[in-house]
Amino acid sequence: MRTVRLAFLAVLAASMLSGSALARTHSTLAAPQGLKPFLLRASEPAEHTFPRTPSFSWAPVRGATRYEFQLAKTPTFQEGTIFWASSSLKSPAVAVPLTLPWMTGAPYAAYARVRAVTGGHTTAWSGGYGFNIQWPQLPQQTTSYPGLARWTPVEGATSYQVWFTDINRVVETRVNAVDEREFYAFHQNATFMGTIHWRVRAVRRVGKLQGFIAPVNYGPWSTTFTSTNPDMAGGVVKPVAAVTGLATSTMTNAKAHEMTPAFVFTGTQDAAGNTYGLYRVYVFSDKQCVNTIFRGAIVGSPAYAARNKGTLKLPTDDKAVATAATGILGVGDEPVTFTAEGIEARPASEAGSASTTAGSSGSSSTGGTSSGTSKTTPSDQATNSDWPQIELLESGWPNGRFYWTVVPVKQVAKPSEDGKTSSISYADAELPQDACAAGRVLAFGKASSPVVAGQGTPYASGLSPTGRLIASAGSKPFYGRPLVAWLPVPGADTYEVEWSPSRYPWRAVNRVAVDGGTATSLPLKPGSWWYRIRGVNGALPVGHQTMTWSQPLQLRVAKPMFRIVASR
Numbered sequence: 134m135r136t137v138r139l140a141f142l143a144v145l146a147a148s149m150l151s152g153s154a155l156a157r158t159h160s161t162l163a164a165p166q167g168l169k170p171f172l173l174r175a176s177e178p179a180e181h182t183f184p185r186t187p188s189f190s191w192a193p194v195r196g197a198t199r200y201e202f203q204l205a206k207t208p209t210f211q212e213g214t215i216f217w218a219s220s221s222l223k224s225p226a227v228a229v230p231l232t233l234p235w236m237t238g239a240p241y242a243a244y245a246r247v248r249a250v251t252g253g254h255t256t257a258w259s260g261g262y263g264f265n266i267q268w269p270q271l272p273q274q275t276t277s278y279p280g281l282a283r284w285t286p287v288e289g290a291t292s293y294q295v296w297f298t299d300i301n302r303v304v305e306t307r308v309n310a311v312d313e314r315e316f317y318a319f320h321q322n323a324t325f326m327g328t329i330h331w332r333v334r335a336v337r338r339v340g341k342l343q344g345f346i347a348p349v350n351y352g353p354w355s356t357t358f359t360s361t362n363p364d365m366a367g368g369v370v371k372p373v374a375a376v377t378g379l380a381t382s383t384m385t386n387a388k389a390h391e392m393t394p395a396f397v398f399t400g401t402q403d404a405a406g407n408t409y410g411l412y413r414v415y416v417f418s419d420k421q422c423v424n425t426i427f428r429g430a431i432v433g434s435p436a437y438a439a440r441n442k443g444t445l446k447l448p449t450d451d452k453a454v455a456t457a458a459t460g461i462l463g464v465g466d467e468p469v470t471f472t473a474e475g476i477e478a479r480p481a482s483e484a485g486s487a488s489t490t491a492g493s494s495g496s497s498s499t500g501g502t503s504s505g506t507s508k509t510t511p512s513d514q515a516t517n518s519d520w521p522q523i524e525l526l527e528s529g530w531p532n533g534r535f536y537w538t539v540v541p542v543k544q545v546a547k548p549s550e551d552g553k554t555s556s557i558s559y560a561d562a563e564l565p566q567d568a569c570a571a572g573r574v575l576a577f578g579k580a581s582s583p584v585v586a587g588q589g590t591p592y593a594s595g596l597s598p599t600g601r602l603i604a605s606a607g608s609k610p611f612y613g614r615p616l617v618a619w620l621p622v623p624g625a626d627t628y629e630v631e632w633s634p635s636r637y638p639w640r641a642v643n644r645v646a647v648d649g650g651t652a653t654s655l656p657l658k659p660g661s662w663w664y665r666i667r668g669v670n671g672a673l674p675v676g677h678q679t680m681t682w683s684q685p686l687q688l689r690v691a692k693p694m695f696r697i698v699a700s701r
Contacts, residue, residue, distance in 0.1 A: 162249070162251065162254060162255070162256040162257065163194075163256060163257070164248060164249075164256050164257040164258055164259045164260070165191045165192060165194050165200070165225070165247050165248065165249055165256065165259045166191065166192045166259070167190075167191050167192040167602075168189060168190075168191040168245065168246070168247055168259045168260075168262050169189070169190065169191070169262060170183065170187035170188065170189050170245065170262065170264055171187055171188055171189070171190060171594070172185070172187055172188070172618065172651075173592040173618045173619075173620075174592055174593070174594055174604035174605070174618070175188075175190035175226055175594035175602055175603075175604045175616075176594075176604035180264075181240075181241065181263060181264050181265065182264065182265045182266075182267060183264060183265070183266055184266075184267070184268060184269040184288060184289055185232070185233075185266070185289050185621065185650070185651060186229050186231055186232055186233045186266070186649065186650040186651070186652075187229070187264070188226060188227060188228045188229060188594070188616055188618060188650075188652045189202065189226065189227050189229070189245050189247070189262075190225060190226040190227075190594055190602055190616075191225050191226075191247050191259065191602070192225065192602060193225045193596060193600050193601065193602055194225075194249035194251065194256060195251075195600070196251040196252060197225075197249035197250065197251045197256075198250055198251060198252075199220070199221055199222055199223055199249075199250045200222040200223075200224075200225065200227075200247055200248065200249050200250065201218070201219070201220045201222070201247065201248050201249075201250065201255070202218065202219050202220075202222055202227050202245070202246070202247045203215050203217070203218045203245070203246055203247075204216055204217040204218070204229065204243055204244070204245055205243070205244050205246075205261075206242070206243060206244070207244065208241075208244045208261040208263065209261075210244070210246060210258075210261065216342045217229060217231060217342070223613050223614060224595050224596045224612075224613045224614055224615075224616070224654070225596060225602050226594050226595055226596075226602065226616045226654075227616070227654070228616050228618070228650060228652035228653045228654050229649075229650055229652075230647065230648065230649050230650055230653070231342065231649040231650060232337065232338060232339050232649040232650060233266045233342075234266065234339055234342070234349065235266055235267055235268070235349070235352060236265060236266050236267075237265040237266075237267055238263070238265065240263060241263025241264055241265055242263075242264075242265050242266070243263070243264055243265070243266070244261035244262060244263050244264075245261065245262045245264070246258045246259050246260070246261050246262070247259050267352075268287065268335060268352040268353065269287075269288060270285075270287065271287075271334075271352070271353060271355045271356075272284040272285055272286075272287055272293070272309070272333045272334070272335065272355045273285045273355070274355075274358040277310070277360070278373065278374065278376075278397040278435070278436060279362045279363055279365075279366075279397075279435050279436070280312060280313050280314075280317060280326070280362060280397075280434035280435040280436040281310055281311070281312055281313065281376075281395055281397055281434070281435075281436035281438065282295065282310065282311050282312075282313060282329070282331055282333075282358070282360050283309060283310045283376070283395075284309050284310075284333050284355070284358070285309065286309045286378050286623065287309075287335035287352070288620075288621060289335075289337055289621045290335035290336060290337055290352075290623075291307075291336060291337050291338050291624070291625070291626055292305055292306065292307050292335075292336045292441070292520075293305065293306055293307075293308075293309060293311075293333055293334065293335055293336060294333065294334050294336055294351060295311045295331055295332070295333050296331060296332045296333070296334075296354065297313075297315065297316075297329065297330070297331050298330045298331060298332060298357060299329060299330050300315060300316075300461050302315065302461075302464070304440050304441070304443075304464075305336070305440060305441040306438055306439070306440050306441070307392055307393070307439070307520070307523065307524070307624065307672055308377050308378070308392050308393070308394065308395060308438060309377070309378060310376060310377070310395040310438045311331075311333075311395075311438050311440070312395065312432055312434045312436040312437050312438045313326060313329055313360065313362070313434045313436070314432035314433055314434045314437075314445060315433075315445070315461050315462060316329055316362075316433075316434070316461070317365075317410075317432070317433035317434040317435075318410070318411065318432070318433030318434075318445055318447075318457070318462050319410060319433065319448075319454070319457040319458050319462070320457075320458055320459075321364075321365045321401075321410055321433065322364075323362075323364065325461075326362050326434070327361065327362055328359060328360070328361055328362075329359070329360040329362070330357055330358070330359055330360075331357070331358055331359075331360065332354045332355050332356070332357055332358065333354070333355050333358070334351050334352050334353060334354045334355065335351065335352045336350055336351045336352075337350060337351075337352075338350065338626050338627070365401055365435060366399045366400060366401075366435070367400065367401055367402065368399070368400040368401070368402060369400050369402050369403065369404055369573070370398060370399070370400040370401065370402065370403065370409075370412060370539055370540065370541050370568075370573070371398060371399060371400055371538075371539070371568075371573040372384075372396065372397075372398045372537060372538055372539055372573060372574065372575045373397045373398050373399050373575075374396075374397045374575070375390065375394040375395070375396055375397070375537065375575065375577045376394055376395050376397065377390045377391065377392055377393075377394040377395065378390075378391065378392075378623065380394070382394070382575060382576065382577035382578075383575070384575055387534065387575070387576040387577050387578060388577060388578065389528075389530040389531070389577075389578035389579065389580040390577055390578065390579055390580075391579075391580065391581050391582045391622075391623050391624060392524060392581075392623055392624045393427070393439055393523060393524050393525045393579070394438075394577060395436060395437065395438035396414045396429070396436065396437045396438070396537060396539065397435065397436045398412065398414075398435055398436070398437075398539040399435055401541070402541070403540075403541050403562045403563050404563065404567070404568075404571060407541075407543075407562065409541035409542060409543055409562055410433055411431050411432070411433055411447075411541065411542040411543075411544075411559065412431070412432060412433070412435075412437075412539050412540065412541055412542060413428065413429055413430070413431050413432075413437075413480075413539065413540055413542050413561060414427075414428075414429035414437045414537060414538075414539050415427070415428055415429070415537060415538055415539070415540070415565045416428075416525065416535050416536070416537045417535065417536045417537070417538075417565070417569075418535060418536075419536065420534075420536050420569065420574065420576070421566065421569060421570070422536060422538055422565045422566045422568070422569035422570075422574060423566060425565075426525065426535070427525060428478060428479075428480050429480060430444040430445070430467055430480040431444070431445065431447065431467060431470065431480075431542050431559060432445070433445075437539075439523040440523075441520060441521070442519075442521055443464040443465065444464070444465070444466065444467035444480060445462045445463075445464065445467065446462055446463040446464060446465035446466070446467075447462065447467060447468055447557075447559060448462075448557060449468050449556060449557050449558070450554050450555065450556055450557055451546065451554055451555045451557060452554060453557075454544070454557060467479070467480055468558065468559065469558060470542070470558065470559040470560060470561075471545075471558065471559070471560040471561070472560065472561050472564075473540075473560065473561040473562065473563055473564045474564070475560070478561070520671050520672040521672070522672060522673065522674045522675065523672050524624065524670055524672040524673040524674075525579045526579065526673065526674065526677055527579055527580055527581065527681070528577075528578045528579040528580065530578030530579065530580040531578065533578065534576045534577070534578055535576065535577055535578065535579060536569065536574050536575070536576050537574070537575055537577070538565050538568045538569050538573055538574045538575075539568070539573075540561045540562060540563045540564075540565055540568055541561075541562040541563065542559050542560065542561055542562060543559070543560055543561075543562040544557050544558075544559060545557065545558045545559065545560050580681065581622070581624060581668070581670070581680035581681045582622045582623060582624075582680075582681065583622070583667070583680075583681040583682060583683045583684065584619045584620065584622055584625075584628070584665075584666040584667060584668060584681075584682075584683035585619060585620040585622075585683065586617065586618070586619040586620075586664075586665070586666050586683045586684075586686055587605070587686050590605045590686075591605045591617060591664075591686040591687070591688060592605070592617060592618040592619060593605035593611070593615045593616065593617045593618075593686075593688060594615065594616045594618075595611040595612070595613060595614065595615035595616055595654075596611060596612045596613050597609065597610070597611065597612060598610060598612045598691040605688070608689065609689075610689035610690060610691040611688060611689065611690050611691065612690070612691045612693075613690075614654040614655060614656055614657065615654070615655055615657065615688055615690070616652060616653070616654045616655075617630070617652065617653060617654075617655060617664065617666075617686075617688075618651060618652035619651050619652070619666050619683065620651070621651055622668045622680065624668065624670045624672070624680065625668025625669060625670060625680060626668075626669055626670060626671045627646060627647060627648050627649075627668070627669045628646075628647040628651070628666055628667065628668055628669065629644055629645070629646055629647070629666070629667055629669060629679065630644065630645050630647060630653055630655070630664060630665070630666050631643065631644035631645070631664065631665060632655060632657065632662050632663060632664040632665075633662070633663050633664075633685075634660065634661070634662060634663075635663065636663045636685050636687070639663075639685070643656075646669075655688070657688065657690045658690065659690050659691060659692040659693070660689075660690060661687065661688075661689050661690075662687065662688050662689070662690065663685040663686065663687050663688075664685065664686060664688060665682045665683050665684070665685045665686070666682070666683045667679055667680050667681060667682045667683065668680040668681075
């Protein structure tokens with residue numbers, strides 16, 4: 134007698150499993166075909182070298198209820214070489230939630246494979262797909278200002294390490310620029326700062342992986358670059374420009390910057406004509422320069438760019454000052470300094486001893502004296518940088534602005550009781566308020582870059598209601614969990630993704646954190662959805678580390694399909 138039953142069809146299949154299919158063993162079930170990696174959409178051509186962790190897709194297997202996926206260091210996938218796996222994938226695409234280390238092999242350093250689970254049985258594994266991860270390009274030197282080294286940004290970099298080869302010192306900065314403070318402090322002459330050699334490498338956030346030795350978080354060093362600096366310009370100290378990436382703010386043209394910029398200035402004198410060799414940058418929320426929101430470290434160069442922990446170890450007695458004139462200052466905590474009115478003033482950035490950055494920022498300091506050459510050794514430990522809060526919040530550009538100025542810093546001597554030596558402290562030689570009132574102030578904006586998650590249509594891939602693998606185009610719906618991807622943005626260490634059933638008003642249903650990679654699968658219910666993505670910048674003030682949301686993008690998810698199936 135014929136009966137009728139209702140069977141739920143996972144749209145991974147074009148038709149329901151038959152009784153004969155259930156009887157087949159894994160040895161007779163064909164492996165998934167078409168496995169390949171991609172960065173933004175599954176429709177991209179197959180490649181084998183990637184600048185960041187790719188996602189993977191493959192042709193759907195008829196009747197599959199889930200997929201198992203593995204990454205390994207060998208094409209044989211031997212036990213102990215598998216460093217990431219998932220056994221619960223519902224769609225023929227996977228976002229790998231890792232920031233993979235730089236790795237190249239002969240011919241490949243990593244391999245991926247997949248198999249389907251259908252009717253309680255597994256198919257054969259697909260063939261291994263080999264791939265390498267390496268930087269797409271090395272930094273290149275660009276034109277700059279005196280006392281400031283600059284280079285081209287590298288996609289995906291969260292910071293940069295700069296190696297001053299003449300003094301064997303490595304420092305770290307968030308932007309693609311670094312000041313040359315060491316070479317100017319206490320000796321503004323061509324012998325020290327006239328010609329400076331340096332190399333740079335990009336750094337990104339990498340975690341420890343199962344089965345790997347501790348991976349490094351940096352790329353290869355650039356070739357050696359040379360900065361040639363003129364003599365220090367005379368006159369009153371005044372700001373010249375704020376620079377980042379492709380943006381430069383000047384006296385006549387303020388721009389928005391996606392990260393806290395490097396600051397360039399000129400002059401060596403205060404308004405009274407007194408000459409100094411040290412300087413400090415201030416940033417304010419008001420044009421009158423009253424509400425201080427950022428106070429830089431003391432430098433000797435005509436430029437300042439915030440670094441990771443560790444300021445110049447300024448000499449604190451007259452003998453050390455004399456010695457500093459013939460050597461390079463070490464790296465350490467800036468001594469207690471004061472404003473012009475005598476209030477204690479610690480830098481709002483770069484707080485903490487340089488020694489605390491060993492193993493956390495990729496550099497450490499073994500220097501600590503004010504003479505000789507201070508040596509720093511790059512760390513090989515790939516831990517997340519513990520950055521000080523050196524990033525400014527959004528200014529509300531284009532209406533909201535920040536204002537900055539620079540003041541000279543003077544040495545204040547206090548004779549010792551025995552009269553043989555004098556202790557040295559440091560104080561601003563002018564009030565920033567007075568410098569701004571005299572017109573020595575520049576404006577700029579701060580507006581983090583939004584994530585680019587699509588161009589017209591989302592960077593999305595997944596299963597169609599008819600059982601095909603599709604990349605988002607037009608209004609085609611997905612079945613199950615669509616995979617969404619995005620381009621990395623400067624300053625972002627991690628990302629957040631959230632979704633809403635409407636674009637306006639936005640009603641976030643859920644938010645997920647993406648701690649590794651630039652893609653994720655969204656657990657969306659059937660219906661129409663809007664999603665958006667933003668970066669998280671660990672160098673912003675605690676509690677305010679999220680960046681600008683991307684433009685909302687729409688996805689449609691189809692309902693499950695049912696079919697009436699006859700059985701005996």
